[in-house]
Amino acid sequence: MNHLIKGARVLGGDPVDLLVKDGRIAAVGAKLSATGAEVLDAGGLVALPGLVDLHTHLREPGREDAETVETGSRAAALGGFTAVHAMANTDPVADTAGVVEQVWRLGQEAGLVDVVPVGAVTVGLAGERLAELGAMAESAATVRVFSDDGHCVADPALMRRALEYVKAFDGVVAQHAEEPRLTVGAQMHEGDRSAKLGLTGWPAAAEEAIIARDVLLAQHVGARLHICHVSTAGSVEILRWAKARGVDVTAEVTPHHLLLTDACAEGYDPVFKVNPPLRTDADVQALRAGLADGTIDAVATDHAPHAVEDKECEWAQARPGMLGLEQALAIVQDTMVETGLLDWAGVADRMSVRPATIGRLTGHGRPLIPGEPANLVLLDPAARAVVDPAALASRSRNSPYAGRELPGRVVATFLRGVPTVLDGKAQR
Amino acid sequence: MKKHLLEAADLDRSDATLVLDTAAQIEAALTGREVKKLPTLRGRTVVNLFYEDSTRTRISFELAAKRLSADVINFSAKGSSVSKGESLKDTALTLEAMGSDAIVIRHGASGAPHQLASWVRGSVVNAGDGTHEHPTQALLDAYTIRARLGRLEGVRVAVVGDVLHSRVARSNVRLLHTLGAEVTLVAPPTLFPVGVGSWPAEVSYDLDAVLPKADVVMMLRVQAERMTASFFPSAREYSRRYGLDARRMAVLGDDAIVMHPGPMNRGMEIAADVADSVRSTIVEQVANGVSVRMAVLYLLLGGAPS
Numbered sequence: 001m002n003h004l005i006k007g008a009r010v011l012g013g014d015p016v017d018l019l020v021k022d023g024r025i026a027a028v029g030a031k032l033s034a035t036g037a038e039v040l041d042a043g044g045l046v047a048l049p050g051l052v053d054l055h056t057h058l059r060e061p062g063r064e065d066a067e068t069v070e071t072g073s074r075a076a077a078l079g080g081f082t083a084v085h086a087m088a089n090t091d092p093v094a095d096t097a098g099v100v101e102q103v104w105r106l107g108q109e110a111g112l113v114d115v116v117p118v119g120a121v122t123v124g125l126a127g128e129r130l131a132e133l134g135a136m137a138e139s140a141a142t143v144r145v146f147s148d149d150g151h152c153v154a155d156p157a158l159m160r161r162a163l164e165y166v167k168a169f170d171g172v173v174a175q176h177a178e179e180p181r182l183t184v185g186a187q188m189h190e191g192d193r194s195a196k197l198g199l200t201g202w203p204a205a206a207e208e209a210i211i212a213r214d215v216l217l218a219q220h221v222g223a224r225l226h227i228c229h230v231s232t233a234g235s236v237e238i239l240r241w242a243k244a245r246g247v248d249v250t251a252e253v254t255p256h257h258l259l260l261t262d263a264c265a266e267g268y269d270p271v272f273k274v275n276p277p278l279r280t281d282a283d284v285q286a287l288r289a290g291l292a293d294g295t296i297d298a299v300a301t302d303h304a305p306h307a308v309e310d311k312e313c314e315w316a317q318a319r320p321g322m323l324g325l326e327q328a329l330a331i332v333q334d335t336m337v338e339t340g341l342l343d344w345a346g347v348a349d350r351m352s353v354r355p356a357t358i359g360r361l362t363g364h365g366r367p368l369i370p371g372e373p374a375n376l377v378l379l380d381p382a383a384r385a386v387v388d389p390a391a392l393a394s395r396s397r398n399s400p401y402a403g404r405e406l407p408g409r410v411v412a413t414f415l416r417g418v419p420t421v422l423d424g425k426a427q428r
Numbered sequence: 429m430k431k432h433l434l435e436a437a438d439l440d441r442s443d444a445t446l447v448l449d450t451a452a453q454i455e456a457a458l459t460g461r462e463v464k465k466l467p468t469l470r471g472r473t474v475v476n477l478f479y480e481d482s483t484r485t486r487i488s489f490e491l492a493a494k495r496l497s498a499d500v501i502n503f504s505a506k507g508s509s510v511s512k513g514e515s516l517k518d519t520a521l522t523l524e525a526m527g528s529d530a531i532v533i534r535h536g537a538s539g540a541p542h543q544l545a546s547w548v549r550g551s552v553v554n555a556g557d558g559t560h561e562h563p564t565q566a567l568l569d570a571y572t573i574r575a576r577l578g579r580l581e582g583v584r585v586a587v588v589g590d591v592l593h594s595r596v597a598r599s600n601v602r603l604l605h606t607l608g609a610e611v612t613l614v615a616p617p618t619l620f621p622v623g624v625g626s627w628p629a630e631v632s633y634d635l636d637a638v639l640p641k642a643d644v645v646m647m648l649r650v651q652a653e654r655m656t657a658s659f660f661p662s663a664r665e666y667s668r669r670y671g672l673d674a675r676r677m678a679v680l681g682d683d684a685i686v687m688h689p690g691p692m693n694r695g696m697e698i699a700a701d702v703a704d705s706v707r708s709t710i711v712e713q714v715a716n717g718v719s720v721r722m723a724v725l726y727l728l729l730g731g732a733p734s
Contacts, residue, residue: 187538190622190623191622192623192625192626193623194621194623195623195624195626196623196627197539197560198538198539198557198558198559198561198595198598199538199539199558199559199560200559201621201622201623267546268538268540268542268543269543309515312517313516313517314516314535314537314540314543315537315538315539315540315543316536316537316538316558
């Protein structure tokens with residue numbers, strides 16, 4: 001089936017028609033026609049290249065009660081994504097070619113987005129010895145991003161070796177920056193609110209110290225480094241300094257860190273417990289500025305589904321993490337576009353082009369021009385809706401945006417010319 | 429009064445004063461009586477839901493409810509379904525289904541009473557949650573100070589010890605501030621939370637500089653295991669720098685009192701001769717705790733059963 005998309009504003013520009021044929025964009029121009037093509041009226045809609053997420057937790061294998069590759073893929077497609085990286089902290093851990101191939105194959109079978117497995121840096125995420133990174137890179141999953149996410153590769157010597165080793169196959173280590181000795185028992189951002197609430201603090205310095213260390217290591221060994229979920233103003237400063245020095249470092253920020261602050265912890269609702277924790281308003285402003293000026297390269301959701309019993313409990317016992325895939329674009333519109341910090345071209349760059357480049361995904365993050373793969377999203381920026389967790393495609397309900405009115409609606413998503421979402425509904 | 433007592437900030441000045449005045453009336457009403465009981469809460473059910481061992485606080489609440497003629501159920505984490513892994517929410521809903529009107533909760537996790545209050549229809553009283561708050565302890569402390577010194581306005585209170593981990597300190601700072609007292613917190617810098625500067629209290633690292641000006645010295649329990657986490661080098665050094673001994677007690681003003689929420693580490697934060705001195709209110713605090721908790725239960729549950 002071919003598709004003729006009429007009147008879409010590519011990257012927010014003037015309306016044009018796009019002809020999608022055989023999985024590729026065949027033509028872009030005014031008043032296109034194509035016999036036999038399904039016509040999609042995209043008047044008023046913005047077209048962006050399909051979004052790419054460097055950071056999700058799809059929970060399969062191991063916690064299929066919280067999410068599966070299929071339900072997570074559906075949530076991703078509904079959020080406008082065409083490719084998502086699936087973190088390695090599954091059970092068993094994705095630290096072998098066998099597990100990454102399993103996740104990759106589940107993604108292919110779901111067929112809603114390209115599921116790109118992330119390989120663990122260390123065996124069992126234990127931070128003691130390197131996993132078989134080369135085997136994962138050479139597997140059918142062609143892993144390029146390696147991360148112990150959820151855990152920091154805290155041992156500096158091991159981190160150095162990992163950074164060096166993945167150079168052989170153009171890989172990148174995505175560091176969860178958290179000095180573990182400074183965050184023992186940590187529950188929320190350490191500051192005025194943690195003091196008041198009596199919750200053990202997670203100091204900003206625990207993140208910043210690791211980023212500072214790792215940019216120096218990356219420069220020393222000439223390796224590529226990616227920093228997961230940057231959450232503090234200080235981290236942005238260190239990254240800005242490192243980039244100015246020529247360090248090959250990239251970084252991501254989550255939608256929730258662009259919007260929410262530690263004030264959310266006041267009612268002790270564990271839906272707002274996340275790692276790294278929600279920070280202060282000053283941090284939020286610095287993260288937005290860093291994303292706007294390119295110091296932070298990408299928005300990545302850190303989509304972290306959790307079963308009800310892991311969230312409806314005491315704050316200290318609750319698992320950290322929150323859903324993100326289905327609201328990511330809306331949060332970015334809310335915090336970056338409607339504030340004038342990014343235009344739609346900027347959104348495409350931070351949510352598609354750069355994350356695809358970091359992950360070395362050649363078929364994603366491409367311009368919407370003839371000959372390119374037809375990976376794209378159509379969104380209605382004028383729509384507004386209140387988030388209802390019960391209506392989400394994710395198997396879990398731990399959305400921090402419940403009841404919040406957000407702008408924008410993903411109307412359609414195309415994966416290599418095949419609509420995965422039409423009229424806001426998943427197609428499989 | 430709000431429906432729940434979850435933290436000291438739930439009480440404004442008139443509410444807090446009402447609790448203290450009510451406690452005084454209750455105490456007067458019971459003085460000299462052979463049967464130390466009031467019929468106020470007859471037919472009401474109060475559940476003591478204790479996830480942490482606390483003989484003192486549990487007995488105090490139990491006695492308070494019983495003296496108001498309420499039915500009391502004690503539910504402790506040991507020997508109940510809790511140890512089999514039932515969630516706090518399920519336990520709360522079970523207790524409510526059995527007809528509880530109020531739940532008094534002690535829990536090791538900060539915020540557990542707040543969550544409980546969002547799940548049940550009855551009143552929730554925080555009997556100490558993690559390192560967050562212990563509001564009835566602050567009320568009984570305020571009651572004790574008022575009873576001894578005759579006022580709270582302008583009273584200078586030094587709270588000394590492990591402020592970082594102390595729910596007693598958090599509740600006292602808030603409540604004493606609400607009631608017009610001036611609080612100075614004293615501890616080694618490692619035992620203050622980052623962010624203590626936003627509290628309505630002065631901060632000092634020097635006990636000897638604070639003592640001469642204090643009307644009240646409230647010593648906090650310091651657990652020896654803090655030592656192994658390098659909050660201070662040794663129990664001996666802590667005691668030397670921040671312990672209240674006879675030498676330090678001698679610099680206090682004539683009417684100054686010494687308080688401790690218990691249980692004490694004699695010889696660590698407080699010397700035995702200080703704990704047993706005439707300045708010490710430690711035993712009165714325990715007695716006052718029952719009256720104050722009666723007042724809290726009465727004000728939250730008072731009136732006819734609905």
